[in-house]
Amino acid sequence: MFLRVFMFYHLIFEVLSITKIISINGEVESGPVPTPVDSDSDCPTSCYFNSDCILASLAKSGQCSLYLFSALTTGLKIAKSTETTESIASSSDDTxxxxxxxxxxxxxxxxxxxxxxxxxxxxxxxxxxxDSWKQFDRSSGVSVCMIAVALGNTNKVNAQSACQKLSGMLIGLETQVEAQWMWDQIKTQKGYEGGNYWLAGERMNNPGASGCKTTDFLIKWSDDGMTKGVAITKNTNVSNLSCTDGKYNEDCFNIINARGVTILNDVLCSSSSANGAICGYKL
Structure with missing residues (x-):
């Protein structure tokens, strides 16, 4: 929704657990439908004492509107107007x-x-x-947030538990862009020696080594519908799947960045050699 604001924006933020307000001139370019406030109420105060309020706008007409976190289904963007001086108009803290x-x-x-x-x-x-989670908008229309979590050597069950502690779950891989972000995160967290992080997903039809490059896999992602399809497994810029270690089927997945090698790899579902997890949640 577009709403022109002529006077103030009031952004709630916290410094050392002290909630404060700043004001700027600008325009809401996109965001949720705002909640109007009675014109007799003080606009900044109405937002300040509403724990769900992330933004208040005061129009030249005197109409105050509150943007609530609980109503946020789209991104909220503010464009500064040409009148903006970038000075903090209503903050009493010198920090x-x-x-x-x-x-x-x-x-x-x-x-x-x-x-x-x-x-x-x-x-x-x-x-x-x-904070610290990365948004990806997938072709299915689902938007997800991801975070890479460094762990010690761990199995898939414990990796899933680590994600759940962050109110997320193991997530599958859909695109090369996502893979590159994951590789970058692993390198940042683990250095050149790198690591391999657990992903969601388990292959249901294993053709063995001879058919691994040609078979259309059936993968159960088990990540609350966040991941769709299996096209990424055929992307040779990302995937290097073998389907077996020579003896046992490898039907689960790790994303690997180790010593310059960056791949999506299949591993034993019982493996405990991974040292991290890619967690996600659905928006």
């Missing part, structure tokens, strides 16, 4: 930077998750994913 691009604007949801406003060239963008 705040006088320049908005040096200010951490963080919203904490009711369940304790944090979301950091992103400062862009045009203004601000409120992420749909929690």
């Amino acid at each position: 705040c930077s006088p320049e908005l691009n040096n200010t951490n604007l963080i919203f904490t949801s009711g369940n304790g998750y944090t979301y950091k406003w992103e400062y862009t060239k045009e203004g601000f963008s409120f992420p749909k994913c929690r």
Whole structure:
């Protein structure tokens, strides 16, 4: 929804657990349908004392509108107007930077998750994913948030438990773009020696080594419908599947970045040699 705001934006953020408000001139380019507030109410105060409020807009007409976190189904973007001076208009704490691009604007949801406003060239963008999680929009229309979690050597069951502790689950791989992000995360977390991280998914039809490159696999992703299809298994820029270790079927999946080798690999489902997990949740 588009809404022109002529006077203020009020962004709720926290510094040292102190909730504060800043104001800028700008325009809401996209976001959820706002909730109107009675014109007799003070607009910043209405947002400040509403724990679900992430943004308040005050139009020149005097109409105040609140943007609520619980109503957020699309990205929320703010474009600064030409009148913006980038000065903080209503903050009493001297820990705040006088320049908005040096200010951490963080919203904490009711369940304790944090979301950091992103400062862009045009203004601000409120992420749909929690802090440290990366959003991917998949061709099926599903949007997911992912995070790479470094672990010690672990089996798939324990990797799934690690994801669940983050209110997520093991997620499958769909695209080369996702694979590249995963490889980058593994390198950042594990260095050149790298590692192999658990993914969701288990192959239901194993043709053996002779048919591994040509068979259309049936894969049960078991990740709440986040992953669709198996096209990634035929992408030779990503996948290097063998279907067997020579003795046993390898029907589960790791994403690997180790010593410069970056692949999607199939492994024994009972393996405990992986040292991380790729977790996800659905938006």
